[in-house]
Amino acid sequence: MIAIFFALSQEISSLKSQVNILKKIRHANAVFYQSEFCGFPITLVQTGIGKNVSESVQHLSKYFRIQLMVSSGFAGSVNSQVNVGDLVIGKQVLYSLQESMEGEIQIDSIFPGDTPVVDLAVKLCSNNAFKSHCGDILTVNKIIRQSVLKKHIGNQTSAIAVDMESFAIAERANAMGIPFVIIRSISDGLEDDMEIDENMVTERGNVNIPATARHLFNKPHHIPYLNRLRKQTKLATNTLSVFFPNFITQVYNSLLT
Template structure:
């Protein structure tokens, strides 16, 4: 079975519309959608934002034999060549134990993505109308809010994009001996600030209406920014939605071969 991990409900929507959901399971703050796609079993995991996913994977593995873990959803670009709506496929996932600042960035750990899954993703992406990039992903514990820091990350590391969940998933997959790959879409460009807060999203990955309303009440000049972000996340969702059906089919064909 393939398990695809998303932090946010909006990210999970990229695949939910393509699959037949058989069962919805809640565990802690996470939601598992047990489903099938063209007769193939698949589980969508809405895990919430950040690195606290290890226990969720442990629970999931009690009930399902996982053959591939996919970290998906949105990512921020740290490379001027990579724009909103582009797909990024991870070669390696990088992680820093220290807070990332505009000083020297120390990479404390690096985990590889499954080479065959990466190769297949790149091959499929090159035949679609999607713009796809393959490179390293830096996974950190906080939202990168300032474009200057994104540019610094791009200049100081091999990363082409940043997210908040992939290393925790990769670390658990590596410990369990399960192949792993990152497939994400860019929701914010390298030249754009991300002026949102983690407390605007629930642990389960849903938008907090009250917190967002308070934010806009106190900072009404940010309304155009949030409208732009909503358009850009829709572009990212559409890119993932276009890519995944063929990828899932081809992955299962290779697993069964």
């Protein structure tokens, strides 16, 4: 079975409408959608943001034989060639224990993506309308809001994009001997400052409407930034929606038994 992990409700919407959901299961802050796609078993997991994902992986592995773990959803660009709506495929995931990404960045851990799956994903992108990139992804502990900090990360590391969940998934996959890959889409570009607060998203990865309303009431000048982000996340969602159906089919037909 393929397990695809998303942090946010908007991210998982890229696939929910395209699969046949057989069962919905809640555990802690995560929601599991046991599903099938063209007859193939697949589980979609909405984990919430950050390190909550590790517990979700452990819970899922107790009940299913996972053959491939995919870390998906949105990512932020730290490379001038990687733009909003582009697909990024993780050659490897990097992680730094540093809380602050300012100054020199020390990479403490690295996990590679599964080479056959990475190669297949790259091959499948050749005929799509969207642009794709294969490179390193850096998992960070906090939202990278400032464009200047994104550029600093890009200069200091080999990463082409950043996220907040992939390392935890890769770490669990490695411990269990399960192939792993990152497939994400860019929702905020290198030049974009992120005018958002963490509490605008709930622990389960849904929009916190009261917190968002309070934020906009106190900072109405941020409305244009949120409108821009809404349009950009829609582009990123569309890219994932286009890519995944063929990817799932080809993974089962050529790599999984």
